[in-house]
Amino acid sequence: MKKVVGKFVGVGVGPGDPELITVKAVKVLKTADVISIPKAHENKPSLALSIVKDVLKERKNAPEVLELVFPMTNDKDELERLWCENAHIVAGEAKKGKTIAFITLGDPMFYSTFIYLCKKMQQEHPEVELQIIPGVTSLTACAAVSKIPLAEKNEVVAVLTSGVAEEKISEIAKHASSLVFMKGAKQLKSLVPVLEKSGFTKNSTVAIVRRCTLPQQDVLVGKLSDVKDWDIHDDYFSISMIKQKTKENLK
Ligand SMILES: C[S@@+](CC[C@H](N)C(=O)[O-])C[C@H]1O[C@@H](n2cnc3c(N)ncnc32)[C@H](O)[C@@H]1O
Structure with a gap:
């Protein structure tokens, strides 16, 4: 039987509003020995940390903070090296018998960056107990604040990222009732003709939500034909949603 040492917990902290942190996440945040924070680079403030700061303030004993840097690079070798290195650091703490809570935005x-670290922990350090606490994802939070249902009855929802090629988007759009684009909304303007050719109509409902549930939240709701006139912010923390093929849209 493998010897279990320490615990690594992936904690979803929700999309931004601290009231959207789950009760289970709060429990772990209040008891974990180490709070681990993913960062794109060392000097960048962590949004996930700002979401949980009030929960951490309520603790009698402050946790250790472990910043793990995951730079935004496409260099696969460099990423592999960093995931291994970060997994090794986490395992080192766990082997001291500690619980490490890795906070991550949404779910x-x-x-999430957590996924890569999680895989490395499973592969390289299976002796460390692993727990994952789901969080309110930005996907559903954006649907809630824009008051646009993501799916009804047997509708198909496709979730894509802004990096997906137009041909692929066009193919997917032909089969989906709704599309959701993660990782920025800026490219939506250039996609309007592609979407119109793939079954969406000028009347399809569109929403762009930026910084959902945070004080800077901005929600734009309209029709696909409105998008060309919108001033779309180039904010990474944005999601765009397009809903088509409902009877109402096809009228
Ligand atoms: C690396 S993904 C993380 C997704 C996260 N795990 C989740 O469940 O929401 C980052 C993307 O999530 C979306 N996102 C995260 N938080 C958001 C927020 N508060 N408002 C709008 N979009 C958000 C944006 O599209 C952003 O580019």
Whole structure:
């Protein structure tokens, strides 16, 4: 039987509003020995940390803070090296018998840096107990604040990122009732003709939500034909949603 040492917990902290942190996440944040924070680079403030700061302030004993840098690079070798290195650091702490809570925006298993670290921990350090606490994802939070249902009855929702090629978007759009684009909304303007050719109509409902549930939240809701006139902010923390093929849209 493998010997279990320490614990690594992926904690989804929700999309921004601290009231959207789950009760289970709060429990872990209040008891973990180490709070681990993913960062794109050392000097960048962590949005995930700012979401949980009040929960951490309520603790009698301050946790250790472990910043792990995951730079935004496409260099696969460099990424592999960093994931291994960061997994090694986490395992080192766990082997001291500590619980390490890795905080992550939204849900840990949905387009999150946590996923890579989690895989490395499973592969390289299986002796460390692994727990994952789901969080309110930005996807559903954006649907809630824009008051646009993501899916009804047997509708198909496709979730894409802004990096997906137009031909692929066009193919997917032909089969989906709704599309959601993560990782920025800026490219939506250039996609309007592609979407119109793939079954969406000028009347399809569109929403762009920036910094959902945060004080800077901005929600734009309209029709696909409005998008060309919108001033779309180039903010990474944005999601765009397009809903088509409902009877109402096709009128
Ligand atoms: C690396 S993914 C993380 C997704 C996260 N795990 C989740 O479940 O929401 C980052 C993308 O999530 C979306 N996102 C995260 N938080 C957001 C927010 N508060 N408002 C709008 N979009 C957000 C943006 O599209 C951003 O580019």
